[in-house]
Amino acid sequence: MPFTRPTLAQLRNASAQQLNASLPGADALLRFSNLAVIADVDAGLACMLYGYLDWIALQCTPFTATDEYLEGWGALKNITRKPCAQATGSITFTGTSGYTIIEGVPINRSDGVAYVSTSAGEVVNGSVTITAQAVADPAGLVGANGNCPAGTQFTLANAIAGIDSTGTAATDFTGGADIEENDAYRARVLLAYQNQPQGGDSTDYVEWALGVPGVTRAWSTPNGMGAGTVVVYIMLDVANAAEGGFPQGTNGCAAEETRAPPATGDQLTVANAIWPVQPVTALVYVCAPTSQKINVAITGIAVEYQAEVNAALAAQLQADGAPGGEVIVAHLWSAVLSVPGVNDFIITAPTVDIKLPTGALPVLGTVTYS
Structure with a gap:
């Protein structure tokens, strides 16, 4: 009692x-x-x-522990809190042909966030493109704030001969993630306690993927690319929020894998993290799910509740969603019913559960109210 x-x-x-x-x-x-x-x-x-x-x-108990005590419980299973990850991308500067930018040059975003060049480049035909990474502040908390879309303005912190001081992001800056919150970390710790390592079973691949900074959801599919293969699907709901949480890169394997093409971007980061711990005979592909929009039609919802209903439906699809899984109509009804003030409505579409194609992840499409 x-x-x-x-x-x-x-x-x-x-x-x-x-x-x-x-x-x-x-x-x-x-x-x-x-x-x-x-x-x-x-x-x-x-x-x-x-x-x-x-x-x-x-x-x-790890079920309710917080902060350093939760980290202590996690340490017993070798599960550590994911640190802050810094965003990376590329920047194009104009200048005089023949002049160069070296690696390690400090660069500031238009709002003052600091970056540093991670590659050198020479101006050819009036422009040069270099890669750059956000610089952690003293507390290491730049994280997701370092993400920004292509076209963002950057400025050289110090003048460089032959290079114009103002540049533009040539690609999206992605991969930035804040220090893992207690709830997300606790879910991984409990997963480790509930599932003992099995030398490469399905849950092991999920745990390895979730251990990468920025990864919030992961699934594994055996033989997804043929016999002896493992397909790991990942999502970065916070770090890549601007892209709906979907990984930015190309699907493939780890850089050291010689039997298949390597991945790029977020997929390569996860593949390289899994490589040292995966079974040596497994051929592991890290992939981005494809987006499958689920359109919903509802009658009987007042205008003042519609925004909350949309959010509830999106959250339900995220909670239930799995690549190649199923959208359960009864769960959509429950999501709408959970909105305070809503108690008399009818979902007219979809009317039956939806089986998703291989690798497809459900996202909320158009919600039609009548």
Whole structure:
């Protein structure tokens, strides 16, 4: 039977009753009694201690532990919190042919966020394109803020002869991710406790992929590219929010894999992370799911609730979605019904569960209200 923590009011009353019982003739319940003040102080201290005991109880299991205590539970399974990851991309500068930009040049985004060049380049036909990476601030927290779309303006922090000071992002800057939050980290820790390593079973591949900074969802499919292959699908819902969470790169294998073409971008990052721990005989492909829009038609929803209904449907598709899985209509009804104030509606489409094509991940399409 769970222990019920007494409230502050209950503790105050109990303390006053105890004083009355211990001091015959005294009345600690009187409003201006000194004993009433003493009872209230004693109750306040007891309430604080009860709160501390509650907090200790939370840290005693990975299911409710937080911060460094959760990291301690994770360390027992060799699951560490994902650190902040910095965004990367490329920038084009104009200049005089023959002049160069070296690696390590400081560059500032238009809003002051710092980057640094990670490759050298020579101006040819009036322009040069170099790769760059966001620079972590002293707390290492640039993370997702380093992501930005192609066309973003950049400026050289220091003048370089023959190079114009202002440049433009030639590609999207992607891959930036904040330090893993407690809830996401706890899910990985619990997954490790619930699923013991099996030397390369389906869950192992999911755990390895989820351990990469920025990856929020992952699935594995055996023999997805033929006998002896493993296909790992990944999503980066926060780091690549501008792209709907879908990985930016091309599908393929790790850079050291010689039996198939290497991946690029986010897929290569994950493939390279899985390479050292995967079974040596497995041919592992890391892939981006394809987007499968699910259009929904609903009657009976007032205008003021429609934005919340859209958000609930999108969240439900994300929670249930798996590449090549199934969209369950009953779950869509439950999602709409969960919106406060909504209780009389009909989903007119879809009317039957939808089986998705191989590798397709459901996303919310057009929601039609009538």
